[in-house]
Amino acid sequence: MNAGRTARDRARAELTREIKDAARRQLAVEGAERLSLRAISRELGMVSSALYRYFPSRDELLTALIIDAYDALGAEAEAAARDEENPREAWLAVCHAVRDWARKHPHEYSLIYGSPVAGYQAPESTIQPASRVAVVLLGLLGRAYSEGMLAPLDEAPEPTGLLVEQVATLAAIAPGVPAKVLIRAVIAWTQLFGMISFELYGQLVGTMDPADEFFAHALAQMADFLGLGGRPALTNPADPGAAASL
Amino acid sequence: MNAGRTARDRARAELTREIKDAARRQLAVEGAERLSLRAISRELGMVSSALYRYFPSRDELLTALIIDAYDALGAEAEAAARDEENPREAWLAVCHAVRDWARKHPHEYSLIYGSPVAGYQAPESTIQPASRVAVVLLGLLGRAYSEGMLAPLDEAPEPTGLLVEQVATLAAIAPGVPAKVLIRAVIAWTQLFGMISFELYGQLVGTMDPADEFFAHALAQMADFLGLGGRPALTNPADPGAAASL
């Protein structure tokens, strides 16, 4: 990378950033598929062909924007998780942070959670930033478990078949958390983003829009569904007395 | 409309249908934003400007495709609901039908449940077909209630504030169903489409993909969550003995 080593390098880094900024500005107004390299170059006072020195194609620029969006959302989620002590409150705060970010940046949200852009194939470099929100949520469950704040969920069914192995990959991120809870976490995760997408895309108009109260109500119910009661689970068969060990 | 009154009317109706068919074919291959009027006109062996005699703009053609997609999905859902006696089985069958249709027609699914197309503003004519799936699901709950197949959900919180009025609009479609259940129905509804979108858009890759087992497991848990146990609810305080009244 040799960041800023020569004048040329510095100019290049700055122009790259300016292109992305202009692209983000245009994205916020017009949406991803209206994003035009020619319009960006006009805004920057350069000729369109010069852009290709910095991004070899429109898709590459989109990829950069996608990664930035994932990172921005991930940072919001991580900050929200840090700001709350109680695991239930932290879970709710993260979900609210995701919704707030989505409402504030609808086109960037669509870019990463909406239908994929036309011929665009997401490269591998997007996988890791894409997982940040999920990692935060799973981490919260791990924290709740170690603090004895996870209710046992006796009535929930155990996963079977292929689900057993799939859940095992999640257990690596949230050690100790029972499989039943992890399954329900994925259910809550899909519910969260389904709810946000429906709100953003107008599917709730006429019923639950404005959705603030419904959103809060749904989050509370899904937290209960997860066993995140917010109070120490008096009987945690997996780790009795864990709450006292910290 | 004067359908088929003159030779010109008949030719016009047929060409309109052929244009939509070609558009749907192109949509299935390329996706909505790659849909090109010029490509359609090439496929039909006509000049691009002639298309504008049938659809005044690309957006109008998209609207027609959107309405057709909503109707196709709605028909699948209604058929699935008809084919099952037991309310729980019917609910599960409708959800599976939605997922199957989405997997079979991913671009049409994206057209109606994905991020909105660029400058496209959905006209009012899409609202009614858009509600068909939701109406089917709510209708099933009404049926389950009148048959005494809805568990009371004592532990679920009652809606408060604005939610009370919002739920009331749903109660008009599913008469008698308690507000608690209707709220949970919206939660299950958003979960369903969130799950399908995540599967289609690759968010489950690396964890729950392939998603068949997770999907079935999640549906079963959400049905329980709704109080759709599949067996008569022995104590239905709202309508005791309703199961015997039919």
Added chain:
DNA sequence: GCGTGTCAAGAGCGGCGCTCTCGATTTAGT
């Protein structure tokens, strides 16, 4: 100081949505 690599600029390719005009044909009213 001089070759080398990098840069912005310009022209140009094919494709796009869309508009307008122009004859040909069909329809509808008398």
Added chain:
DNA sequence: ACTAAATCGAGAGCGCCGCTCTTGACACGC
């Protein structure tokens, strides 16, 4: 049956778009 109006496909053309290639100027490292 004749004519005026409506509708039709075809064609040319407008301003966009992503992207490529070439050219000449500039800054860099030796």
